Amino acid sequence: MNTAIKELGELVGREYKEGFVTDIEAETLPPGLDESVIRFLSGKKSEPDFVLQWRLEAFHRWQAMECPEWAHVHYDPIDFQAISYYSAPKRDEDRPRSLDEVDPKLLETYNKLGIPLEEQKALAGVAVDAVFDSVSVATTFKDKLAEVGVIFCPLSEAMVNHPELVQEYLGSVVPPSDNFYAALNSAVFTEGSFVYVPKGVRCPMELSTYFRINALNTGQFERTLIIADEGSYVSYLEGCTAPMRDENQLHAAVVELVAMKDAEIKYSTVQNWYPGDEEGRGGIYNFVTKRGACRGDNAKISWTQVETGSAITWKYPSVLLEGNHSTGEFYSVALTNNCQQADTGTKMVHIGEHTSSTIISKGISAGRGQNAYRGLVKVLKGAKEARNYSQCDSLLMGDRCGAHTFPYLEVKNPTATIEHEATTSKIGEDQMFYCRQRGLSEEDAVSMIVNGFCKEVFRELPMEFAVEAQKLLGISLEGAVG
Amino acid sequence: MLDIKNLKVTVDGKAILNGLNLNVGPGEVHAIMGPNGSGKSTLANVIAGRDGYEVTNGSVTFMGNDLLSMAPEDRAREGVFLAFQYPVEIPGVANIALLKEGLNAARRHRGETELDALDFLKLVREKLKLVEMKEEFLYRSVNEGFSGGEKKRNEIFQMAMLEPSLAVLDETDSGLDIDALKTVAGGVNALRSEDRSIILVTHYQRLLDYIVPDRVHVLAGGRILRSGDKQLALDLEERGYGWIDTVAA
Ligand SMILES: Nc1ncnc2c1ncn2[C@@H]1O[C@H](COP(=O)(O)OP(=O)(O)O)[C@@H](O)[C@H]1O
């Protein structure tokens, strides 16, 4: 191996910074999953009966399903009976009304993660609904949102306070029967956010949620539902971090977006879960179903994601382009290092006329990381004059990693225009040397080159998030050098 | 300024430089000429600290420091600049971003404060004029889609910004039409100063009509075979490199 590549290898081997565990006593259900667990979960949240029935039906469907296998992701079988399906900070009955009431230890945890709620409140005008394990502990800015009629609350709260909205839209984009993990999630989901933006309202702030997995052996099954009514706009930010763990932790979330006529939803994710150590021990298994439906004409849904964490990632944020002239976008940066495996991509389903979709995917592989992009562009018969542009670029660091691109096309209407471009490149020794000759350290050079590679995606992120994403990539790639 | 003694370099086990000696004083401009494959770029790269070259013997001293023991970025921050023969493209990285990072790294190294955005821009505008480069090039990705001439101009622009003590220009003249050559030469001449040494690596005498060197060296067989004043370059032009070989033999 030449020295430049070896040095890059050292550069990318930096330890996960956020591995610590908060020792708040958790009220945790013993491992195992049966109907009584589902009844417990539902009762815990005082859910309306239709939700319980929906969960039970999903559970029965799930029992009949097989755990899926994918060509480019390898992992040991998961024992779903060894997982606990509920864990909450102890004082659940006595939930804090404001930040002052929040357990200082929790706040300390967030601070260590660099998520100072107080500061964020003041600085960014961002409403934060922080999820600590399975229960929401702090929700801010509700009043300001209420003024314009925006509902932003934990899904469990929405089920109690806005059952008609939940009943209409829950599972309307990702039905429980969709896939194995979606069915599991539908049966046992415990937290997540709910957003409703009324007709014609432009949500006055970016909405943000931080998820964090904490209690040992507890899977997380969030469920997020965002509805943008006619002519409305909302931008939602999701950020994730997790503490260091020896055992693999399962994460199977579902995100559903509904954009009505002339509405726009922008959903951005920066994900920084524990990826496992250099040998691939520990780390989060991330199997997520994210899908948006452009229900009305001129609706637009845009997914932007930056993924640097997880041991195994499997996710395909997708858009169903039902309305005429509706638009779907997918901008993604996925980084895999050490033994991380990522199998991500998107599905764009063109149903209405004159629908258009854009896919920009940037995969970065370092160490022994394996990065697969899988994209499906489907143009149905009635989708006259549909357009798609896809660009998939892979960047390799070192010679032990891999990048795989699988673009699938199903075009049933001959008037469609489909363009696909793909490139694979290596961080060149010549690029590194050029930067260093201009005075940059190795770390800064790597960071600059990688950020340059990802630029088209980063510029889709809201400003503060873009900065965070760049830092994250930096952290994920920096090494022991210097 | 720069003192190279008995430098021997191999690449993949193949000897490229075989005991090269070179001394460049402050403010001097030296031209190094030689046929293709004679090791001119190798010398330039070894001075700048590129990987893949094994120094098996000799020393390179720069302002009293052992250059060979320093990382490339430390050499750069100490004032060694290399204008590349083939400037590399870096997609997505704005020209100006790289330059700002590099300049500020050097300033921190010298214990100076970083330039703020305003001062930086002022400096940039001033230096752009030197090589008649348009401001739009600042915001384009480093060398991406630049023509050959634009890349070379960009190298000299960066040199102007970084104000090195020692600049090694590797075939900066190749691929330039006559007008571009004059502009680039004008830029380099403007950067000549008492405390800045310049090594011009070139293949052709033509460049030396515009940048008049203090010394000319002929590199062949991994060694400096001949040194002289600018007349040597003219003789070479007339008789070809074969002449040196016969003289040396
Ligand atoms: N990275 C390299 N790998 C293998 N051979 C090299 C490398 N760099 C230079 N060489 C060889 O070293 C010799 C000198 O090359 P170079 O220094 O580029 O010459 P010049 O710049 O004078 O044309 C040539 O024979 C070239 O093939």
Ligand SMILES: [Mg+2]
């Ligand atoms: Mg050369």
